[in-house]
Amino acid sequence: MSLGFFYLYDKLTVSSIYFKILFMVRMPHWPKQFSANFIDLGLKRIKTLLNRLGNPEKNIPPVIHVAGTNGKGSTIAFLKAIFNATGYSVHQYTSPHLIRFNERIVISNSEISDEQLYEVIEECRLKSEGLNLTFFEATTAAAFLAFSRFPADVVLLETGLGGRYDATNVMENILVSIITPISLDHTEFLGKTTLKIASEKAGIIKSDSPCIISWQEKEVLNYLTNECKKIGAKSFAYQDDWRFEKTENGFKIIDFAIGEESEFPMPNLKGIHQIINASTAICAMKKLPESFNITQEHLKQGISNASWPARMQKIQNGTLASLLPKNSEVWLDGAHNTTGAKMIAATLTTFSQMPTFLINGMTRDRDIEGFVLPFKNVVKYVFAVPVEWEPKSENPRKIKDTAEKLGMKSYECNSLIEAINLCAAKSEGIAIRIIICGSLYLAGDIEKIVRL
Numbered sequence: 001m002s003l004g005f006f007y008l009y010d011k012l013t014v015s016s017i018y019f020k021i022l023f024m025v026r027m028p029h030w031p032k033q034f035s036a037n038f039i040d041l042g043l044k045r046i047k048t049l050l051n052r053l054g055n056p057e058k059n060i061p062p063v064i065h066v067a068g069t070n071g072k073g074s075t076i077a078f079l080k081a082i083f084n085a086t087g088y089s090v091h092q093y094t095s096p097h098l099i100r101f102n103e104r105i106v107i108s109n110s111e112i113s114d115e116q117l118y119e120v121i122e123e124c125r126l127k128s129e130g131l132n133l134t135f136f137e138a139t140t141a142a143a144f145l146a147f148s149r150f151p152a153d154v155v156l157l158e159t160g161l162g163g164r165y166d167a168t169n170v171m172e173n174i175l176v177s178i179i180t181p182i183s184l185d186h187t188e189f190l191g192k193t194t195l196k197i198a199s200e201k202a203g204i205i206k207s208d209s210p211c212i213i214s215w216q217e218k219e220v221l222n223y224l225t226n227e228c229k230k231i232g233a234k235s236f237a238y239q240d241d242w243r244f245e246k247t248e249n250g251f252k253i254i255d256f257a258i259g260e261e262s263e264f265p266m267p268n269l270k271g272i273h274q275i276i277n278a279s280t281a282i283c284a285m286k287k288l289p290e291s292f293n294i295t296q297e298h299l300k301q302g303i304s305n306a307s308w309p310a311r312m313q314k315i316q317n318g319t320l321a322s323l324l325p326k327n328s329e330v331w332l333d334g335a336h337n338t339t340g341a342k343m344i345a346a347t348l349t350t351f352s353q354m355p356t357f358l359i360n361g362m363t364r365d366r367d368i369e370g371f372v373l374p375f376k377n378v379v380k381y382v383f384a385v386p387v388e389w390e391p392k393s394e395n396p397r398k399i400k401d402t403a404e405k406l407g408m409k410s411y412e413c414n415s416l417i418e419a420i421n422l423c424a425a426k427s428e429g430i431a432i433r434i435i436i437c438g439s440l441y442l443a444g445d446i447e448k449i450v451r452l
Contacts, residue, residue, distance in 0.1 A: 164203020
């Protein structure tokens with residue numbers, strides 16, 4: 001069957017979104033001509049579909065709901081690791097995926113199988129006629145249907161875009177809501193200021209459950225705490241109610257409400273920003289009902305064991321090693337906005353000294369200058385690349401030109417593998433450190449090199 005037929009099928013059927021999902025099960029990402037860029041925030045369609053399915057969202061375990069701009073996935077990774085350390089079973093829904101679509105839906109601690117995924121997608125497809133669903137609405141309904149059919153103790157649920165009108169915001173059985181750090185991102189949908197974006201993220205706050213507010217700009221922090229007061233939700237906000245401090249061997253959390261200090265080892269996830277995410281997860285755990293019986297040892301074990309791909313992930317593979325001088329390092333991070341770039345650049349300054357090169361690929365309409373600038377005095381060269389599996393990939397020439405205007409030596413490359421080889425050529429035969437970031441989809445491109 002030709003790709004031309006698939007493309008025609010995609011254009012003609014009312015259930016084409018589900019066809020795309022199934023197609024992706026066996027592919028890292030679907031072909032560019034299949035891309036579903038249609039975004040239409042709102043809850044009417046998802047509620048209609050869930051009603052047709054018998055409201056599976058009402059038959060799943062209690063939920064920890066996470067919104068924010070940065071750190072959502074890492075915070076969920078810490079939460080999952082702590083629950084697992086305690087012996088609890090977790091359902092998890094996150095996005096986007098790195099390599100396989102199945103990564104988005106975790107059932108009882110394991111990725112959904114192809115067979116399970118096909119089953120729930122087919123059932124959703126049969127109930128979706130006439131709804132004109134977005135891609136995210138379709139995947140969310142499938143996830144909820146899967147969660148309703150398997151036992152677990154808790155659901156970790158990440159918003160896709162915003163919060164108030166995000167498809168995940170149909171849940172009622174919320175244990176805790178979490179707002180991770182907010183910055184400018186998706187401004188075409190959420191608003192042009194951090195306060196406007198915060199107003200959308202705040203839509204997940206529920207009056208009958210506590211809200212953990214992570215590190216925020218002061219104006220955003222005040223807004224979120226006031227929103228909690230308006231609807232009667234108990235807030236537990238960074239700086240107002242708790243804070244963290246770096247210690248010699250880890251970090252500590254200070255709870256102002258009870259005057260308690262708790263010490264923890266450094267998170268398994270690398271990067272100084274991961275202390276923020278780990279602290280946020282710990283605070284959320286401490287606000288769970290006592291019946292969960294989460295101990296200090298469970299918290300420490302979870303923080304030490306958490307894993308989350310493409311978050312300051314060191315790529316250790318024979319293929320990459322063979323392309324670079326001995327003892328070189330390659331790091332991958334999914335950061336794609338200015339705040340994320342600042343966190344990575346700050347983290348790199350804590351590493352041992354080594355010539356450091358930046359490989360950057362981005363989605364169009366991002367703040368290129370804002371992303372590249374934090375690396376100005378941290379990296380020696382910038383290598384601009386296209387993001388192969390991103391349909392809206394930024395032109396590498398534009399990234400190169402922007403970096404050069406900032407006074408940074410920059411090169412335009414046609415692919416990630418070309419950039420890696422050029423890094424090797426510029427290394428002068430000594431060990432180098434490469435940081436690859438700008439789009440989470442670069443992980444898919446890395447996977448191709450790893451498998452060469």
